[in-house]
Amino acid sequence: MSEHYTRNTESVLAWCNRCSRLTMHAVSAGRRGHCTEHERPPATRKKESARERRAREKRQLKLF
Numbered sequence: 001m002s003e004h005y006t007r008n009t010e011s012v013l014a015w016c017n018r019c020s021r022l023t024m025h026a027v028s029a030g031r032r033g034h035c036t037e038h039e040r041p042p043a044t045r046k047k048e049s050a051r052e053r054r055a056r057e058k059r060q061l062k063l064f
C-alpha cells in the first residue's frame with residue numbers, strides 16, 4: 001500500500017484522536033478528511049433513549 005490515496009478511495013483507516021482508535025476517515029481528492037465514525041448519527045443510542053423515556057413514563061403512570 002502506498003502513502004498516496006487514489007481518487008477512487010472514499011475512506012481510509014486512520015487513527016482518530018477523538019475516538020482514540022483506528023476509524024474510517026473520509027478521503028476527498030486524495031486527501032484524508034474527517035473521521036466518519038463520530039460524524040455518524042448515533043441511531044442506536046437514540047432508539048435506546050426513546051425506549052428509556054417510555055419506560056420512565058410507564059413508571060410515572062404507576063406512581064400516580
Ligand SMILES: [Zn+2]
Binds near residue numbers: 019035039
Ligand atoms: Zn473519530
